[in-house]
Amino acid sequence: MGSAAPRAVVLADSDSRWKWAALVARRIAPDHAIDARFLRSGTAPSQRQIDEVGIVPDTTATLDYTDVPTDPAVSAADVVVLGTTGGTMLTMIHTLGRAWRDHPSRPALVTGYVGVIYENMVDGLLLRCGSDLVLANSAHDAARFRDVYTSLGIDPAGVVETALPFLGGTPHDPGAAGRDRPFTVTFAVQPSVPGTKAARLSLVRHLARHARLHPDREVLLKLRNQPGEAVTHTERFPYQELLRSLPDAPPNLRPVYGDMGSVLDRTDLLVTVSSTAAVESVHRSIPTAVLSDFGVREAHGNHFFVHSGLLTSFADLDAGHVPTVRPEWAAEHGIGRADPYRAARERLAHLRDGGPLAPPRPFYTPERSGDYLETLVGRRGFALDGTPLTGSPTAARPPALKRIVRRGAGHLYRFGRNRLAPAVRRWQQG
Structure with a gap:
């Protein structure tokens, strides 16, 4: 499969998906060189976000969607890990499969999920x-995935079964607080949950209240990105500005940036609405609170934690309550497992030992679902036969451009509201 020196290509289109895919590549193919390929889009990670993961690629390039099938590194790889949206994953499986039809061998394609799955499971x-390889982050997910595939006649x-690849780090030392630093409460933000300005401002005020009630504690607002950096999900009301x-x-009470693992190293209580950081925190045996203040809702994703014992409110936290995770829930969701990627490595070795891989077999084909497939691949610059659309290097750029324009308009609006308008009013009043 591929070149003599084993190589893994990581294809990513955002900060969180780069982190997931790069760490997966390191877990399933620890002896492989890593070639990073970033899709040119409005959510592409900055160099800081790339570096923050702690994996230094052997080569790096930024590609249009239509460049991927002809990239020599992709075709010569032993493994390609797709860290993209689901629609892009299908587009790559479809177009790469067509591009490799006459090749004597092809890379193994790996997909999975960046975080916990709380909606659109069948679609994804x-x-x-x-x-x-379709990586499932727990035994619970693996059973659901196999059931869906079997019911639709797909080989499961x-x-x-694996786990989120960033689970690890140093176990929590409850004695550190008070010995060499203050008790530290970290709130892990999410770009879109909760989504309204009122709810996000209320959350910041809750944190400020908690910090005042507990002046001996350090309260950290863990931010995802520096101002101006793109994230997987658009953040309309940045916490930096609200604070x-x-x-x-x-x-x-102060904001912090950086890798979540580094922040967890000094955290004694992790608080969130529904961030995947909660799973990482539980894995390290750090007390963790999932907030119910904004509702326990599928739309927020915190319904995932209903049976965990972690749901609580700011009022309880202010009163000193510290939730305790239910061990059976943690075990069911793949938290605390030793070497959860062993089965994935074995599956990869089995594929490699079996000779050239058969062509990929997507569920969506031109014959079965031509209208849907044509829409998905067309958005990314491909015709239904897998070739680039005539006269357009990529059809994915207009939506990305729209996101950039929308983000720029938001920054201009906030600048006008927060800086320019007050200055004009002062000038008029003076």
Whole structure:
């Protein structure tokens, strides 16, 4: 399969998907060189976001969608890990499969999920169908995936139970607080949950109240991105700005950036609405609170934690309550497992030992679902036969451009509202 020196290509289109895919590549193919390929889009990660993961690629390039099938590194790889949206995964499985039809061998294709799955499971699974490994983050997910595939006549052998690849790090030391640092509460933000400005401002005020009630604690607002950086999900009301809008923010409440693992190293209580950071925190035995203040809702994703014992409110936290995870829930969701990627490595070795791989077999084909497939691949610059659309290097750029324009318009609006308008009013009043 591929070149003599084993290589893994990581194809990513955002910060969180780069992190997931790069760490997966390192877990399933630890002896492989890594070639990073970033899709040119409005969510492409910055160099800081790339570096933050801690994996240094051997080569790096930024590609249009239509460049991927002809990239020599992709064709010569032993493994290709797709860290993209589901629609892009299917597009790559479809177009790469067509591009490799006359090749004597092809790379193994790996897909999975960046975080916990709380919606659109069937939709996502069928978009990943045709990859050689579909990674499930727990036994619970693996059973659901296999059931869906079997019911639709799809071979479930490619579904492999693993865990989120960033689970690890140093176990929590409860004695560190008070010995060499203050008790630290970290709130892990999400770009779109909760989504309204009122809810997000209320959350910042809750954190400020908690910091005032507990002046001996350090309260950290863990931010995803520096101002101007893109993220997987658009953030309409950045917490940086909301925190600056507080007239009397307590000194023991402050924002922090950086890798979540580094922040968890000094965290004694992790608080979130539904961030995947909660799973990482539980894995390290760090007390973890999933907030119910904004509702326990499928739309928020915190319904995933209903049976965990972690759901609580700011009022309880202010009163000193510290939730305890239910061990059976943690075990069911793949938390705390030793070497969860062993089965994936074995599956990859089995594929490699079996000779050239058969062509990928997506569920969506031109014959079965031509209208849907044509829409998905067309958005990314391909015709239904897998060739680039005539006269357009990529059809994915207009939506990305729209996102850039929308983000730029938001920055201009906030600049006008927060900086320019007050200056004009002062000038008029003076």
